[in-house]
Amino acid sequence: xxxxxxxxxxxxxxxxxxxxxxxxxxxxKFQDIALIDTNQFGRMLVLxxxxxxxxxxxxxxxxxxxxxxLFTHPNPRRVAVIGGGDGGTIREILKHKSVxxxxxxxxxxxxVELARRFxxxxxxxxxxxxxxxxxxxxxxxxxNHKNEFDVIIVDSTDPVGPAVGLFVKEFYQSIHDAxxxxxxxxxxxxxxxxxxxxxxxxxxxxxSVFPVVKVYLCNVPTYPSGMWCFTMGSKKFDPxxxxxxxxxxxxxKYYCKDIHKAAFALPPFVKKLVxxxx
Numbered sequence: 001x002x003x004x005x006x007x008x009x010x011x012x013x014x015x016x017x018x019x020x021x022x023x024x025x026x027x028x029k030f031q032d033i034a035l036i037d038t039n040q041f042g043r044m045l046v047l048x049x050x051x052x053x054x055x056x057x058x059x060x061x062x063x064x065x066x067x068x069x070l071f072t073h074p075n076p077r078r079v080a081v082i083g084g085g086d087g088g089t090i091r092e093i094l095k096h097k098s099v100x101x102x103x104x105x106x107x108x109x110x111x112v113e114l115a116r117r118f119x120x121x122x123x124x125x126x127x128x129x130x131x132x133x134x135x136x137x138x139x140x141x142x143x144n145h146k147n148e149f150d151v152i153i154v155d156s157t158d159p160v161g162p163a164v165g166l167f168v169k170e171f172y173q174s175i176h177d178a179x180x181x182x183x184x185x186x187x188x189x190x191x192x193x194x195x196x197x198x199x200x201x202x203x204x205x206x207x208s209v210f211p212v213v214k215v216y217l218c219n220v221p222t223y224p225s226g227m228w229c230f231t232m233g234s235k236k237f238d239p240x241x242x243x244x245x246x247x248x249x250x251x252x253k254y255y256c257k258d259i260h261k262a263a264f265a266l267p268p269f270v271k272k273l274v275x276x277x278x
Contacts, residue, residue, distance in 0.1 A: 005036055005044075007051050009224040010194055015051070017041060023118055028110040035118045041222060043118060045086055047111070047157055051222045053086050058122055061188075063255040064218040064263065065230060066092035069151050069186045070099075071247050071260065072232075072239040076150040079103070080178070082138035082166065084155030085111030087123035093153075094125045095250045102131050109135040139165050142174040149179050154187035159198065167198065169205035172233065176209045182236040189215070192270045193225035204277045206233040214239055215274055216263035218254065229270070240264050 003019040023035040023043065034046040042055035053061070066089050070076050077100045081089045085106035093102045104126065106112055112133060115123040125131055134141065142152065152175050159167040166187070175185045189195070189202050199215070207213045210233030220228045232239060240261070247257035266274070 005038065005046070007046070007049060013224075015222065015224075017044070024114060026110065028108050030108045033108075033110055033114060035114060044222075045111075045115065045119060048160070050158060052157065053088060053119070053122065054222050055119070055121060057221050058086075058088050059253045060218050060220050061223075061228065062088035062092050062122075063252045064216075064259075065089055065153055065155055065186055065188060067095075067250065067252065067255045068216060068230070068239060068260060068263065069153065069184045069232060070096050072234065072237050072242055073150055073182070073184050074237070074246075077101070078149050079151045079153070080105060080141070080145075080149050082142065082152065082154045082156065083107075083163070084153070086115040086119055087112070087126045089153055089155045090128075090131050091122065091125035094128050094130055099130060102128075103134055103141075104131060105134045105136060105138045105141045107135070107137050139171060139174070142171070142178040145178045147178070147180055150183055152179060152183070152185040154185065156188060158190065167202060169208065172206050172209045176233070176235070179235060184232065184234045184237060185210075186230050186232045189229050189231045191223065191225040191227055192217075192229055192267075192273065193227060195224075196273055199229060199231070199273050200277050202231050203274055206231055207277065210234060212236070212238050214264060215266065215270065217266065217270065218259075218263060 006014045006016040008014045017038040021037040025034045031048045044054040045052045080103040082105050156166045157163045212234035214232045244257045
């Protein structure tokens with residue numbers, strides 16, 4: 001008998017993967033958690049029925065949410081990740097030698113625990129001495145840390161359940177206050193094909209707080225539509241103006257200096273979303 005997992009990505013669309021083995025299923029205080037091993041994408045983390053990361057394609061998302069802001073900032077030393085309990089973003093952040101401390105702020109300790117157990121390739125850097133794992137609410141964390149971080153990365157789940165508060169203006173203002181005078185933040189902001197209203201709303205809110213706001217793209221096969229976007233808010237530095245010689249080779253699989261520039265070249269339909277806000 002064949003076993004298949006289906007994520008219902010919209011009311012009319014799903015992605016289906018053949019399952020080799022179910023590794024773990026449980027309900028935490030915050031969400032349903034499943035670890036499954038699929039034929040196509042390998043081991044996969046699923047939260048509330050939604051694919052969060054897979055061994056096969058995780059590098060795209062984790063490299064792009066991390067290296068774009070970290071190479072935009074001239075000297076990132078203190079970084080915080082809100083969400084991202086699998087540890088992939090921390091892994092990429094700690095490739096930067098300038099980083100002295102990287103805080104992982106994850107509300108659900110079970111995600112961290114299970115990532116360590118079932119996704120060691122992704123969570124490997126959580127044992128680095130520079131990584132600080134904080135099991136707490138990211139919203140409260142940024143409120144309680146003023147003027148402390150060079151870069152803040154919001155590596156959140158979709159805007160449902162406990163993540164709803166990570167997509168509102170009040171949270172972006174708290175992030176602004178938690179950043180130093182030349183700080184940068186980036187958040188994952190879903191698919192331009194399916195979440196256009198959310199992208200416009202986030203852009204409008206971030207623009208009301210930060211003087212520099214940019215949207216950039218990457219391709220993640222297991223995420224809805226395959227096209228994924230990030231929104232950056234910066235107090236000072238423009239990611240498009242980063243000199244090419246500043247972007248070093250970190251042996252990435254997706255990110256490089258050419259991708260850094262190209263990611264901000266938006267297709268007309270995505271550019272129009274942003275222009276509607278201006």
